[in-house]
Amino acid sequence: MATVIDNPQPLNAGDTPPLQATLERLLNTIAEGDQIALESLFEVVSARLFGLQLRILKDREIAEDALQETFFKIWKNASTFDAKHGAPMTWLNSLARNHALDVLRRSGTRADVSVKLADFNPDTWRNSERDFADTFEDVEGLNLCLQELSSDTQACIIGLYCDGYTQQEISESLQRPIGTVKSWVRRGLASLRECLEK
Amino acid sequence: MSIEEREWDLAAAEYVLGISSDEDRKVFDRLYQIDEDWITRVHRWESRLDPLHKSTVPVNPPAYVLTQVIARINSEKTVATPITDLLDSSELLLTERGDDASIINQPRPATQVASTRNQGSAPSSSSVITSLEQWRERARYWQLATLMAVASLVGVAVLGPDYIARQYAQPDIGKTVAVLQSEELQPLWTVTYSAPSDRGGTVSTGRVSITVVGEPQLTAEQDHQLWMVLSGEAGVQSVGLVPNVAGESITFDLPVGIEEATEFAISIESLGGVPGPAHGPVVTRAFIVKARSDI
Incomplete structure (x- = not known):
């Protein structure tokens, strides 16, 4: 049975505890095999995860592939999310980041090798x-x-x-x-x- | 926090940052599958550092990324064959959820294992826990040794700390089934063990059947080779080359009794395989649990 989250908002609408609850609910529903929930999750978090992966991979095409793979992993592994170990967004970020790092390790190189360290401000x-x-x-x-x-x-x-x-x-x-x-x-x-x- | 605790915690932090050495990372990846304490440390650091992502500007991906994800999911649904369909249901009892939880108690299980006994009863969780605890201790020892840069750990893991998918099989039972998974948690092969008694004792060592249920990745110049990792420091014993095309199967008479081995492992080798003991990278492993005969 499909579960649709009413008007899922992109994360920049204010990531407050209700959104955490929404993400948890989406992940739980995805774990039951609901594609619509996956689409809703994509709508909510894809910009966040894509930005994260693009920052690491520094190549749009590679980052798009990484994002696709990440959402496929989310689909396959949503049932392993456990709220007692951390927030859903942390789990999603970690999944996306770890995959991006794996891509880098496998390729052995980065498209843009110039290192620009960000200032902490x-x-x-x-x-x-x-x-x-x-x-x-x-x-x-x-x-x-x-x-x-x-x-x-x-x-x-x-x-x-x-x-x-x-x-x-x-x-x-x-x-x-x-x-x-x-x-x-x-x-x-x-x-x-x-x-x-x- | 003791010095040792601090070291573990910093190791977890470095693991989360992605700066552990390749060797350490493989061990930590493995610990992440089985060690609740390690998992907790890793999650704690993920939560601590996660706010750093707030400095990253979100970027909208193209819509076709989602389209491709959905297409891939649907494509897998179409071609996927349930693993249970490939197995004789009379020969196995799928691991029950209760056993699963009590045995592994992990948030991200890499492996589903199905096993049964001739008598048709589920394996006692206590025997399995004992074995996994032993593995946990072994992994801890391994990790600690790695942290302390101790090089001579030959007896701990003959095949080296490559990625593992944890499985277990009970040598005392007539049929045991494990599902060997890839690093991405995709089922690749099923392993069915038949005890010697199943075949009238014609072969004293038992037999394993390997069935391809996924898409093992190889180049045209490579083969996958099945090994038995022998107890203690006895090294490894080649069992044979395994197929790579979904649906294909092969059955081997084991070169040694299963009680002499601690694990099955599959490595990537150049075409035709190698005689051993030297071998290529291990892609997946199945741990053999020594079940108590009175259970």
């Missing part, structure tokens, strides 16, 4: 963050903790996570030894954990 982030936040507190918490890191460490973590750069690429971009980059990342992660657990 929570003031400019804030508006867009609000749009997509599962909970505002999560974003604020991470922002505050990122601000405690050095700018190089911030750039490394964001470059690794959001752009899918390798540590080697970042090392070359920053013209710092790979060991230094690894050390920044490791210390940064440890600091983030400590800060977020406060």
Whole structure:
């Protein structure tokens, strides 16, 4: 039986708990084999996932293939989503990101190899963050903790996570030894954990 | 948090960031399939870092992406043959949901396993749990050793830490069926084990039948080869080349008794296969569970 979510809104309409509930319901319905629910989910999250994959893969055609594969995986694996392990958008983001990273690993190269590390600027982030936040507190918490890191460490973590750069690429971009980059990342992660657990 | 706990947690963070070494990542991928503690750590870091995605600008994909997804789903529906149709239902008892949950307790099961006993009763979950716990311990040992850059772990995993799809088979039973899956969780082959007693004891080692139920990926210059991973440090034993075309089957008399092996594995080899023990990358594995004879 098809279940249609009434007027699914793209995520930038405000990702509030009701949307989380919507995503959960969509995933549950997809798990039952409902294609209409998959189409609804596509309408709601595809721009988000495509943006994420395009940022990593830096090639529109490859990103389109990756998105197709990701939605096929969502179709096949929706039943494995478990809300107790995290928010549905986190699950979807992880699926999309991991697939994009797999594509990069398999190809062994990136279409655009120029590394451009993003500046961390929570003031400019804030508006867009609000749009997509599962909970505002999560974003604020991470922002505050990122601000405690050095700018190089911030750039490394964001470059690794959001752009899918390798540590080697970042090392070359920053013209710092790979060991230094690894050390920044490791210390940064440890600091983030400590800060977020406060 | 102890030093060891911190190391595990940082390893999970690096895994989520995507910066684990290839070798570590394969082990962590495997742990992610079976280890609740590892799964929890990974999800915690995914949740911690997920807000970073808020800095990414959404981009509308072309509509044909969805069209292609739907077409692919419909296409699979048309050609897919239920695995159960390929098996003699009198010979197996599909794993019940209750067993599934208690056995693996994982959010993303990579494998469905079906097994039965001659008597027709489901395997005791306690025996299976024991075996999986043993595997978990082994995987933990493996992971820890990897983290500490210990190189000599030959006895832990003869075939190397490639991707696995976990299966289990019980050597004490007449028929056991496992479904071997790809990394993308697509069923590729079913494995049916027949104990020697099923065939009047003519072959003392038992027999396995392999049926292609998916689309194993190979180039024209490659073959898939089935191996038995022997207990301890005894290495591997080639069983033979397996077919790759959906619907095809092959049956082998096992080269050694199943009780001497811990796993079945399928690797990619150059055309014609290799005699072993050296082998190519492993694409999927089936763990053999040592069922207690009194169950």
